[in-house]
Amino acid sequence: xxxxxxxxxxxxxxxxxxxxxxxxxxxxxxxxxxxxxxxxxxxxxxxxxxxxxxxxxxxxxxxxxxxxxxxxxxxxxxxxxxxxxxxxxxxxxxxxxxxxxxxxxxxxxxxxxxxxxxxxxxxxxxxxxxxxxxxxxxxxxxxxxxxxxxxxxxxxxxxxxxxxxxxxxxxxxxxxxxxxxxxxxxxxxxxxx
Numbered sequence: 001x002x003x004x005x006x007x008x009x010x011x012x013x014x015x016x017x018x019x020x021x022x023x024x025x026x027x028x029x030x031x032x033x034x035x036x037x038x039x040x041x042x043x044x045x046x047x048x049x050x051x052x053x054x055x056x057x058x059x060x061x062x063x064x065x066x067x068x069x070x071x072x073x074x075x076x077x078x079x080x081x082x083x084x085x086x087x088x089x090x091x092x093x094x095x096x097x098x099x100x101x102x103x104x105x106x107x108x109x110x111x112x113x114x115x116x117x118x119x120x121x122x123x124x125x126x127x128x129x130x131x132x133x134x135x136x137x138x139x140x141x142x143x144x145x146x147x148x149x150x151x152x153x154x155x156x157x158x159x160x161x162x163x164x165x166x167x168x169x170x171x172x173x174x175x176x177x178x179x180x181x182x183x184x185x186x187x188x189x190x191x192x193x
Contacts, residue, residue, distance in 0.1 A: 004052055006102040011036065011059045011095070018066050024141070032065050035137060042133035046169060053108065054126045057115035058133065060095035088117040121165070132170030135162050136177070144180050152186065159190035 001009075012033060020031035036059050043050050043058040050058075068090050073083040092113035099109045115126050122128060139162070147155055166174065179187065 003102045003104060004055065007056055007099055007104075008059050010098045010102065011063055014063055014094070014098070017064075020066060022141070032062055035062060035141070036060070038137050038141060039130075039133050042136045042173075043129055046132055046136075046173065047129050050129065051126065053111045053115060054129060056095070056099065056112045057126070057130055060098070060112070061091060061116055061130065061134065063091050063094045063098075065091070092116045128167050128170075132166050132173070135166050135170060136173055138162065139174055139179075140177055144183055147180075147182055147186065152189075155186050156190045159187060163190065 015033040015036050016030045018030035018032035022029050022031045022034040024034065039061055040055065040058040043054060047054065065087070068083070068087055070080070070083050073079040073086075095116055096109045096113055099112060100106075104112075114120075114124070115130055118127050118131060120127055121131055146158065150158065163171065163174075
């Protein structure tokens with residue numbers, strides 16, 4: 001088995017421990033495992049010839065996310081930003097330990113960690129692919145659930161922030177997704193105003 005396959009297997013085993021569940025097309029999956037597979041699938045759609053570092057980052061982007069819950073941090077924007085910053089480091093460390101275990105060099109591990117932590121967004125092509133794929137996973141699998149939780153104004157703000165992070169290719173892919181009528185309406189409003 002290649003180092004890549006060994007790493008995927010270990011990432012997947014870890015993420016299958018997620019206590020949260022996702023039901024998709026009648027099947028139940030551990031949430032972080034499901035999202036890791038879908039992130040990987042989006043990376044492959046966006047960049048069919050994706051390099052090994054990008055593929056590794058896609059499968060470990062949110063590894064063990066349930067172990068660092070948002071509720072451990074203060075409410076509000078400052079707490080949220082601190083959580084997100086710490087989370088990126090947490091995921092990079094977890095992925096790095098597994099990559100080291102299967103034989104990747106420190107330089108290879110560091111490259112995957114740069115992508116996981118989204119360093120140099122808009123400047124690093126691999127980081128931009130990950131960001132586009134993350135946004136597309138959100139829009140495809142989590143968007144409608146969030147619509148039910150937030151006001152229209154907050155949803156439009158979320159969509160604008162999401163759109164701003166994406167590339168033109170990401171925008172094109174997002175506009176091809178099937179949305180609920182409410183989801184389509186909110187996207188139209190977010191992009192028009």
